[in-house]
Amino acid sequence: MSTAITHLHTALHLAAAGVPVLPLRVGKVPFGNCRACAKNVCGGRPNMKRAGTCRCPAPCHAWAAATIDRNVVNSPLWVAVWERAVCVGYHPGGARLTVVDLDNAAAVAWARESLPATRTVATTRGEHWIYRGVMGSHNAVRVGVDIKSRMSYARWLGPGAGRMVDLPSAVRALAGREETTPARGEVVSSLPERATWDRTVATGCRHTDGYVRIGLERGLTLVRSRVESGAGSQAFGVARFLAAQHTGCPGPCGLDVIGGEIVAAAVSVGVPEPYARRAVTNGLSAAERGAA
Ligand SMILES: [Zn+2]
Ligand SMILES: [Zn+2]
Ligand SMILES: [Zn+2]
Incomplete structure (x- = not known):
């Protein structure tokens, strides 16, 4: 049996068991959208966060295309994609x-x-x-x-x-507060002490003050914009991104102060402080390992 037929067979089996499936391509990621769905001009599918009306018959919109409908999984359009798939994905x-x-x-x-x-x-x-x-x-x-x-x-x-x-x-x-919802009002009173980054804490940094400050402000804005959810993950990403800019510096670069500012930004939109600190610490150390 060819791998394409095996994938289709597995997918049909899963769909019959109530597990929504989608084909994954090289890199174990979903296939790109078709031309009509490119850059979400179709508006996206009804099950997406911003519900759209897309009824594209191709497996467009990644996880949102996952289905248990065997007529879709087995359709000529999907079968053509299964033939190029490297594995079967599912929507947990x-x-x-x-x-x-x-x-x-x-x-x-x-x-x-x-x-x-x-x-x-x-x-x-x-x-x-x-x-x-x-x-x-x-x-x-x-x-x-x-x-x-x-x-x-x-x-x-x-x-x-x-x-x-x-x-x-x-x-x-x-997942921190994103799954728990804290009482309102606790947030502001628990804002951690916030030091501000400047040259006095970064005597071994190769970058200009302006470069570091602008990058940091952009990162803090990203974190603060996550008022609904995802601020913890965003804090991790920002910490990793900013720390990666300094892996070539002799240091110190004041990364602990930068980390503290990211924690404060995350806490200001409701992430519990221990969770924010952990996300930032993990982000900073992920950048170090990336450089090693
Ligand atoms: Zn499409
Ligand atoms: Zn679409
Ligand atoms: Zn530096």
């Missing part, structure tokens, strides 16, 4: 599941100590831990750990082994 949220994606052995070791045992599936370098229940998806909740559920896709690597259990609070807690 659509199957009422949450995948904790552990990227490497260190992340797996952490999960074994910290999370309730459930069904696990081996991946290239790590494991997927699959829980019954739905939550928001979050990248980099810790180093090497992503949560994939709503509005997300995961690679199908087989049914795995072990008894699946209900999504535990320990996993929801990884």
